[in-house]
Amino acid sequence: MPIDRAALMQRLMASFQEEAAERLAILESELLRWQADAPEPDSLEAVFREVHSLKGATRAVGLHEPEQICHAWEAVLQEIRQGKRAFLPAMVTGFQAALQFLKRCHAGEALSAGQFRQAMDLLAQTTVAPHPASASPIVATPTVAAVETTPPAPHAPAATLAERPATWRGQTLRVRAEQGEQLAYYGEALRQHRMTAHNLHRRSHGLQADFQRLWQRRLRHEGLLSRLRSQLAQGQMPEQEALRSLLEWQDWSLDLLATMQVESHGLRQACQALDRDMGSLSEAYTRTVDELLLLPCRSMLDELPAMVGELAAQTGKQAELLLPQTGLQVDKRILDALRTPLMHLLRNALDHGIEPPAVRAANGKPALGRLQILLHQTSASHFSLTLTDDGGGIDRHKLQQKAEETGLLAAGSPALPDAQLLPLVFESGITTSSLLTTLSGRGEGLAIVREAMEQLGGSISVDSTPGQGCRFTLQLPLSRSTFRVMLVRLGEQRFAIPAHAVGRALRLPLTALHRQESGDSVMLDGLSLPLRPLAQVLALAPSGSEPVMLNLLLLGSGEQQIALLVDELLGDQEITLKPLGRQLRRVRNLLGATVLGDGSLVPVLHPQDLYRSCLQAHGPWQARPREEQPRRQARILVVDDSFTSRGLLRALLETAGYAVQTANDGLEAWNTLRQHPFDLLVSDIEMPRMDGFTLTARLRADPNLAKLPVVLVTALHTAEDKARGLEVGANAYLVKGGLETDTVLAAVNRLL
């Protein structure tokens, strides 16, 4: 019999664990809103109800202390509810204390009698001010001494906070009734669509059967047809009967074909409608699920302070962690994935950042080290998390030395500026701590953290003031679904690169390429950037085709930029990142893969790896040898009476590295050309005062300007116009309708 009781108790505890997790989460989110002002009646009711139910639940499983806490809390709430007592913001401290006590009990911590009394005292204080007489008798409850705290699940001995795996208990979600209804509605809509699809399937089957009938009839008439053919070939009169059945067949076929045409038309329309409906349904569904998965950040952060205290104690240091009061909500999947990296960072800060009390005292700091987490929503889709500590900061000298030892920097390099030196802490094998401790220090922690951030589509940066501490800033998307990538083509393959890693995507003329012994480079904004073909970085066979333009992606920032050469830029897109499968745990240069709209799989490249691989890929680019271009920047005059076209052409040519000047019409252009030297003219044809034909003819007649290359760009595109343009001496004639950047630039490149 006792065995059964134990089993019953175990089941009871399990369901209590789940229920309590849910109720505590509700209490938590409600209490957050109480900080600033008096609670709404609704909120007060909700909290009262939860505390009351929790009391019942704790009693059921025989948790005396939590029960008493709940009881005391409920009593205060009851008085507020009945208007016997006014709400005071100071009360929240007591409520929070009660909540924290309950949460820690729930987490399976063994709490001392002192901690219990403290929570009870704080709760009792909330009742002190207005009604001193009614100090609840609970404060003096005698059972306190018998420290019979939460019997945790029998199989789980007192695991410390820091050791517990990276999931938190009670993996339940709160679903608002509307959301539930919404999902049910989607389910219904889906069933409706399924019926439509079934119907479509049936109809297409019918259509196929009709085709079958057409064919069968044709086969049946094979004999008839061959008879008629031979009669005709022999010059005989065809049989009447055969001709009649031929005509009959013809009529029948026509009727059937007409029906089939109507049916296929209807099918196409129905398919289109289904496609549209399914599209909007799937989007709405994704949106609702994404909303459903939003959790308050606090749900993850709240257990960290206790962990920090514990870890600090292990290292003989003292530290506290301050959390932000925030209602920021983030996708559960992001929060889940963020927990481990955050623990890494906290361990790191405690281990390497915060100094031992004696050292802190010597430096005039309080013995208690302070870690702080701040949360901030930076845009509609992203938030940032900063973790600051007031420890010793990063030792720059030691970091540089370490980087030289591990080969990240050439030995004896000059001291790097912070912007280049500090990011090296994220390289694997780098640790500035000379000790390997149990907490951290194997030099892999920060590399793994950065890896995790990138998997989530985020980034991490570090900042440090010597002697005063260190700050890590994590940039992360609020939701899992927002991951933007640039799509590029290399030969036959497509690749995606996370958009946050791409500084710019641009097209430059081949003239922008500088070939040197040390490798190729391009000039951009006055900087000479190393250029690496992506195919070579990824060790793919170079594509055979010769580029007309350089399609470039810039990785990194400032002087650390690298230009990646690709065959084509295909634009950017929102994707969901998928892992490469269990057999490919990690492949260099790859972050994962994604499925595009057409169902094809495209590899997503890993920005940091690419950057590193770029630095290793030194081989010269196998490009066709070109005659040396004059280094001087070519000057181009653009003439167009339309402001927009002028601006477009100007931007296009300037991006390509030319010096551009503009004129409003032919006459102005003529005057400008006679006063200043130009290398090329790009002109519209229809313009007031002087049109493009006249301008070109005049140039050709002028001894000084006769050789100036002229590109006519126009909306006219009859063959006669083209002939006339070439007749008056234009070197190229482009039609505006097809004003593709390629053609204009290609023409300009060709002529210069």
Add this chain to the structure above:
Amino acid sequence: MNMMASDHWSALHRQLDALAEQLQRSDTQTPEQQADALAARSLQWAQSPGAACDATQEVLAFTLGDEIYALALPHIDAVIPLKQLTPLPGTPPFVRGIVNARGRVVSVLDLRVLFALPPRGLADRNHLVILRNTAMEFGLLADRILGVQMLAPNTLQTEQAGLSGLRRNLLQGISPQQWQVLDGDRLLNEPSLVVDDYD
């Protein structure tokens, strides 16, 4: 001719002699000896369920180039037609790429590259045999699927000359019809197949 006939005769005589000897012995057995023999036999039969499971196994046979491979069914998650293989840069040559298999990304391995076989035979890779357990999942390229057959492991020839390294490790043996029977468990647990470029 004569030689062979006399061989048969002498074999028959030997068998008859052996039987006669056995009969003689059973007559002379004490009841205790008989009980022991029966007990030993019961023990042997008691173990039979395990042995029976081992006796035959269902395998999926597929061709790849010149060879026929077989793999026990329990390790196979699915067989799908291979379309749209996406090659990946930087993977070892035996990884041919990835495919989208029912919403999951699954990597595609080529046994011929893995076993370093010369590229011979018709290249007609149009099926993917997906192997899966809780920790691992990948697909093996296959030309043609021959179907499911019963195979008795004890008929497999396990020692074969000229097999080396990975191949010997991953093969359970060669069946009488010369199929290469792969060891699904070892394939799924072979550490050298996992690509993990941590640095």
